[in-house]
Amino acid sequence: MYQQAFIFGAAFLGSAVEATEALxxxxxxxxxxxxxxxxxxxxxxxxxxxxxxxxxxxxxxTTIPEWALKLLVGTLLLLFGLRWLHKAVxxxxxxxxxxxxxxxxxxxxxxxxxTVGRRDWVxxxxxxxxxxxEGLEVVFIVIAVGGPGHAWTAAIAGGLVAAxxxxxxxxxxxxPLARVPENTLKFAVGILLTSLGTFWAAEGMGASWPGDxxxxxxxxxxxxxxxxxxxxxxxxxxxx
Amino acid sequence: xxxxxxxxxxxxxxxxxxxxxxxVIIVILAAAWFAVAKFGAPALVLLVLLLATQLVWFARAEAxxxxxxxxx
Numbered sequence: 001m002y003q004q005a006f007i008f009g010a011a012f013l014g015s016a017v018e019a020t021e022a023l024x025x026x027x028x029x030x031x032x033x034x035x036x037x038x039x040x041x042x043x044x045x046x047x048x049x050x051x052x053x054x055x056x057x058x059x060x061x062t063t064i065p066e067w068a069l070k071l072l073v074g075t076l077l078l079l080f081g082l083r084w085l086h087k088a089v090x091x092x093x094x095x096x097x098x099x100x101x102x103x104x105x106x107x108x109x110x111x112x113x114x115t116v117g118r119r120d121w122v123x124x125x126x127x128x129x130x131x132x133x134e135g136l137e138v139v140f141i142v143i144a145v146g147g148p149g150h151a152w153t154a155a156i157a158g159g160l161v162a163a164x165x166x167x168x169x170x171x172x173x174x175x176p177l178a179r180v181p182e183n184t185l186k187f188a189v190g191i192l193l194t195s196l197g198t199f200w201a202a203e204g205m206g207a208s209w210p211g212d213x214x215x216x217x218x219x220x221x222x223x224x225x226x227x228x229x230x231x232x233x234x235x236x237x238x239x240x
Numbered sequence: 241x242x243x244x245x246x247x248x249x250x251x252x253x254x255x256x257x258x259x260x261x262x263x264v265i266i267v268i269l270a271a272a273w274f275a276v277a278k279f280g281a282p283a284l285v286l287l288v289l290l291l292a293t294q295l296v297w298f299a300r301a302e303a304x305x306x307x308x309x310x311x312x
Contacts, residue, residue, distance in 0.1 A: 075266070075269055078265060078269070078291070079256065080255055082295060083254075083255065083256075083257050086258075086261070086299055089299045090302060090306075093299075093303060095302070095303045095306050129246070132247070133250045136250050136254070140254055194291075198287065198288060201269055201272075202276065205277070207280070209281075209284065219288060222288055223292060223295070225292075226292035226295050226296055227295060227299075230296040230300065233300050234300055
């Protein structure tokens with residue numbers, strides 16, 4: 001139960017961050033060049049991403065022994081989660097600028113012109129490419145958190161619910177979701193994925209954690225303290 | 241072709257932003273694998289502490305580097 005909830009939460013939060021970035025691209029293309037082609041590009045990207053989850057998910061789970069799968073996915077999740085956490089720490093400490101959806105949207109709009117011709121291939125390709133590339137992270141998160149723990153339903157549901165929530169919010173406001181606390185979400189997802197990665201990598205090495213899956217919460221606590229410590233150390237005047 | 245190259249870069253970029261940091265993480269995991277086989281569960285404490293330490297270390301190093309490059 002804890003495991004399913006944790007995996008749903010990790011997949012939901014991680015996917016929500018990426019879906020917000022993909023929405024910015026689709027809105028920028030749709031509002032400046034018309035909606036038909038960008039929506040078709042988005043649809044095709046979603047179908048391709050769904051196929052990737054099905055094909056790679058099945059392939060990985062059925063062909064790789066469980067210990068190797070946990071070690072491999074755990075290592076990749078650690079690298080992925082620590083990269084997000086590293087970036088979130090630097091943003092929280094003020095070293096790197098916060099990601100600004102409004103600015104990303106304006107940049108995209110300024111690069112686009114008005115609709116030309118009957119078939120707008122530029123709009124189609126931009127939406128396809130934007131949604132597909134942002135969606136690759138969602139695919140990885142869903143496969144990585146759902147595979148080793150045999151929690152596909154929770155992971156896929158987390159990814160889908162996030163995509164639907166972000167899409168509905170985008171349709172409602174017809175503007176980039178600039179108020180989504182993206183860095184806080186990245187912080188949380190970085191901690192969740194790093195904890196899950198550490199847990200599975202160690203299980204793949206043959207270790208058993210005290211308290212089994214509950215130890216993930218202790219791991220999350222340790223990584224939270226470490227990242228807060230990093231923010232504090234970086235903000236110290238001696239470094240300024 | 242450009243799309244495939246962009247997708248390839250995107251996939252690699254999911255896991256690696258700093259090659260040295262990624263290398264250190266892999267070395268920590270390899271050492272932990274050896275330690276878990278030899279000492280069992282107590283080695284997990286070392287694994288977690290090393291991973292947490294490298295997070296603080298590399299974030300501080302990048303902050304220092306970034307401030308040296310743009311002193312204001």
